[in-house]
Amino acid sequence: MRVSTVQAITDFKAARAVEFFSGIGAFAQAARALNIEVVAAFDQSQSANLTYRLNYRLEPKARNLDSLDFKEIPEAEIWWMSPPCTPFSVRGKRRDEEDPRAISFLNLIKQIGRCLPAALLVENVSGFVGSQVHKRLREELAFCRYAVCEVDLCPTDFGVPMRRPRHFVVASRQRWQLKVPEIPRWPAVExxxxxxxEPDAALTVENEIMQRYGRGFDIVDSAYSAAYLTCFTSGYWRCRKASGSLIALPNGGARRVSPPEIQRLLGxxxxxxxxxxxxxxxxxxLLGNSVDVRAVEYLLNLLELSGA
Ligand SMILES: C[S@@+](CC[C@H](N)C(=O)[O-])C[C@H]1O[C@@H](n2cnc3c(N)ncnc32)[C@H](O)[C@@H]1O
Incomplete structure (x- = not known):
């Protein structure tokens, strides 16, 4: 079930895109809806790449982006990047540019001026704002004369009962103008x-785990009309504190949220x-690493053909 789609108003005819850190392809999913051709995707995860290929008929390049050279990047008007968030998150101790997991993104920032895509979009956690890496990105974009806007979006803005706040940077030069972002206020869906x-019984959280960690879990009663879930992380399956909500069961227990349910919540x-x-x-x-597809569509729609 796809509850709704952001209305496509921008003309992307013949626009090509490259997806960096492609994961399971939230960008490819949004691009398909907007008629954008993804000409290359890059990710070093084998399981992400298998999933990507199955869904989008494009084989991502299993390449470590730490050392990618601009000559390896095919020509494209749009770049999408969702680099690892651990250098900017509390969980990753916020080591910023000192974190080895930031090297790939710092390398791609250096490639921007060599390729000059017409538009560039970046996704990360809110802790990215004000980091040294964020500063380097903004300096490079200013140096290359991009117009830039930054926006915080959460699935709740699109009426989805799940909190997953993320920060986005959209940059554009020449081909598209940037519209001023207005935070969407879609009506809430229960x-x-x-x-x-009929949830699978295998999703039920084991008694032993409930007894040990139960008090730290966010257990949600889905019958409550204003119920919402908290962000799923890639460690959700371990069922530890703050890795994502559980659903209350009538017998007093709780179950995990299934992958198809998270897919729907992410659009x-x-x-x-x-x-x-x-x-x-x-x-x-893989789902814990992914992005809200509606947010990607919304950001792409901030690009308006110059002179349109
Ligand atoms: C935040 S996730 C992005 C998920 C993606 N946007 C999606 O829709 O699923 C980061 C991704 O970057 C990949 N990655 C992390 N470091 C990398 C590197 N140095 N080179 C290539 N891929 C990397 C991970 O395998 C992961 O899939």
């Missing part, structure tokens, strides 16, 4: 719309699928 009718199409070889924890891990 959590029950996104949940499986992936109903036909999105994982290769059978990817385990349940593997699916949670």
């Amino acid at each position: 959590l029950g719309h996104y949940l499986d009718r 992936f199409c109903p036909d999105f699928q994982f290769p059978e070889s990817i385990s349940l924890p593997g699916r949670w891990r």
Whole structure:
């Protein structure tokens, strides 16, 4: 079930895109809806790449982006980047540019001036704002004469009962102008719309885990009309504190949220699928790293053809 789509108003005819840190392709999903051709994707995760290929018929390049050279990047008008958030998150101790997981993004920032894509979009956690890496990105964009806007978006802005706040940077030069972002205020949809009718018993949290960690869990009663879930992380399957909400069961227990339910909450199409070889924890891990598809569509719609 796809509850709704951001209305496509920008003409992307013949626009090509490169997706860096492609994961399971939230960008590719949004690009398909807007007629943008993804000409290359890059990610070093084998399971992410298998999933990407199954859904978008494009084989991502299994390449470590720490050392990618601009000559390896195909020509494209749009770049999408969702680099690892650990250098900017509390969980990753906010080591910023000192974190080795920031090297790939710092390398791509250096490639911007060599390729000069007409538009560039970046996703990260709110802790990215004000970091040294953020400063370097803004300096490079200013040096290359990009117009830039930054916006915080959460699935709740699109009426989805899940909190997953993220920070986005959109930059544009020449081909598109940037519209002033207005935070969407879509009507709220109840959590029950996104949940499986007959949840699998295998999702039930084991008694032992409930007894040990139960008090630290966010257990949500889906019958409550204003119920919402908190952000799922890639460690959700371990079921530890702050890794994502659980759903209350009538018998007093709780269950995990299934991968198809998270796919719907993130705005992936109903036909999105994982290769059978990817385990349940593997699916949670990949979904925990992904992005709200509606937010990507919304950002792309901030690009307006110059002179339009
Ligand atoms: C935040 S996730 C992005 C997820 C993606 N946007 C999606 O829609 O699923 C970061 C991704 O970057 C990949 N990654 C991290 N470091 C990398 C590197 N040095 N080179 C290539 N890929 C990397 C990870 O495998 C992961 O899929």
